[in-house]
Amino acid sequence: MAILATGMVAPALPFSHADIIPPKHQTKIGISSEDIVCDSGLFKVIRTTSDSVACVKAKSVLKLIENGWAKTVNDKQVDEELLNKIINRKSIDLATINILETVPIKSKTGTSAPGKSIANYDVAFEICPSVPIYAPDVHISSDSETKHYELPGLVESGSCTLSATKIKASDAKSIKITLLNQGDISEKIVTLQTELDSLKEQLAKIRQSITRDNPETQKQGTKIAELRKQINDKREQLHRTLFAIHTPSTVKDKLNEMTFSGKIIEGNSASILSVLDSTPGLYHTVFEVCAGPTTIKLPVIKVTSDKQSLTLRLGDKITANSCQMTYVKIEADDKTSISVKPAGNSDSSNKASDLEVQISSLQNSLVKERQTLKSLIHNPDRPEDFAELFDAHVVKITELRNQISVAKAEFSKILYLTYN
Template sequence: MQPKFLLLIIASLSVLLVTQVAESSFADVVSPSKQVKIGLDKADIICKTHLVKVYRINADSIDCFTPTTAEKLIKAGIANEIPKEKLEAKKSFRQSAPIGTITGLDTVKKFGSEGKFTTTPRTVEYLYVFEACANEKTIRAPEVLITSDSEAKTVKLAKKIQSNTCFTSSAGIKAVDPNSISGKLTNKGLISDKLTELEGNISQLQEKLSVLKKSFSGVIPKDSTPLTDTSKVTLSGTADEIVKLRAELNLAKAELNKYLYTLHSPQLPASQFAKQKLTFTGTPIDGASAKILTVSKQTLGNTDTPDTVTGVKLYNVVFEACSGNDVLRAPEVRISSDNEEKTIKIAERIIANSCQMSAGKINALDSSSITTEIANRGDISANIIKLESDIGLLLDEQVMHQKELNKLVVLSVKPADYEQKVSELSNRIIELRNEMRDMKFQLYGNLYEVYK
């Protein structure tokens, strides 16, 4: 076979592959196999947006399938039923239009990239400078598919695009002909809708929890006066609701952070993924404390009743958890008695030098044996706070460079060192984007482990 003919076949296949990638790509979570590799249980995997999670009865397994395949499995009686409206929504997903646009501002040969010396056209690395814009809906996890005559790549942008706004960014891509380079936004809205729905649910639960906690002030005496029978009944009912809502809030936060965790996972082949190692060894938190406000026996008539045979009784414990000079990012309170020990995830951060009231339940023979303390999780709290701070600093720097890049590429008369300046700004923007993605992967992984 002649060399020129072979090169023509390879080039044609490259163009075909790039075209297929461009037509099938859209912003989404990583595959289930990668999710398992980064530490999610198989039962907790999130399916890609156009797929549905199916429990296969015959295999006792949870997997992701297309709506059509899922319907066949259900009809065959080997999969659990799925709401019809959910299947229809998944079917229509691929026909949905992107919720924003990508406009190329300039394509510049990367400074110092000359390509390989050959007698055929050279593949050179270019910097594609573009403007990413959102329509009426805020794009929560923006992804851009950039293609050329030589390759296709997906770029996960580091920050959301607010509705009806734009920002400038850049990405590197190899090409023979720079005119073949183009980009498109792959977000179709369902990921943004899901994240907004989860955040809305969290806000509602937080509001309900806040109202219940405030109601304690009208029940708990300001001094050491014993609780009245009416107050005990009220306190028991309120404590029941707080325990229930707190569990719901922790689950909702776990679900949100699971989505964010999988959305910010590294763009690597499945074979290169490694399970995230999260340590929760714990160190004492300076200045943090937990103080019991009142202990009362669970009143009869509620779902939890005292054990009259063994003498063990269920008690409601209203306590106040306080931070020291630092924010308590993942607060947990350990309640102990002569019968058992429980660790309560408070579900909300405690700002520096402040306190938060909550409640828990514990079995005890003697109510005077009940104690509370801040569980030793200072390491994870400090790590989360540091990651959030570092991400904020990197984002501020990236925004600064993006504004500089935008000013540079729209100049009608370009400076003599234009190519070098674009390269320097673009390289730093790309570095910052990768650093933030890795930090967010760690941050949301930590938060998922805290709340799940």
């Protein structure tokens, strides 16, 4: 028999740290000590005895430093504004969780476990957030078992997301579901993405206005260089955090089959549009990078002269049959020695593109499975094999959820390493 349950509010648990994996695990998967991210309610310090990163409770930071157990990162002064913000952060109700169905899984003999014996249950539930939550970490418990898992991706506020899992219990009514997220990591992800999108919009507007004969080209070029650095720094922060979480609207350039210099796009290319004197030995170089029939993912360009060599990361991608114009300052004795060419990032580019396709396909499959399970739950004329069908969908949803998390972790790792 299926057991219905009422909705419950899922508060942020006061001492749960479920958003980000611990510092040691971050180090093991390749995140440098300098780039380690701390979880909700924690502050990053250096453990004095081992000179390793530790994430400690914000309230204990000053005492640990005073006692000599810890020191600040790079021996800088404690960021008291950040510390107080973490300490004084109030717990909020992040979401309401509604358990939709609790269905006992039939034993091998085809009957449910009787009495107070421990039985396996399929549980379908929905998360309805009051604020956007990135990668909700779900804690599910009963009188017989406790487990938790992560829903990949962002769950938007104002809507509900269906999920499902399995758990053991002797009394189905003892099954409870809460969120381990405290909310500040999700807030950080949303803020970083918003800031990144804003920077991209600024860059797109400047690129659209720039022309070879514009007297403001040098000033615009300087702004392009500044924005590009800010964008890459912001991307690195975002994907480093996503990588630590998962262990997934950008501004697209207008499609144009002509280069900025008026030539027809014929395959991948990089070419200089103009070289302007800045100060003696330093040149403002405006150049374009074009993609042929295939999108270039994670484009990396090498700019060289007789005095300096620079590697530039241009962005997420250059859309097929389009070009991006950008700008760099480079030292040179002879400005005619300045050249640009693709740096050869094809392996990472191809892998990232494949992972994007894989993630999109898995997410589409997950949406379909959730819709099918939801229809099954709300069907007034339930089939005789309802429990078996319910179990099959729970198994499939669990498999897809795990596959998406693994793929997103790998995708975020590639982007983190690219922009690091």
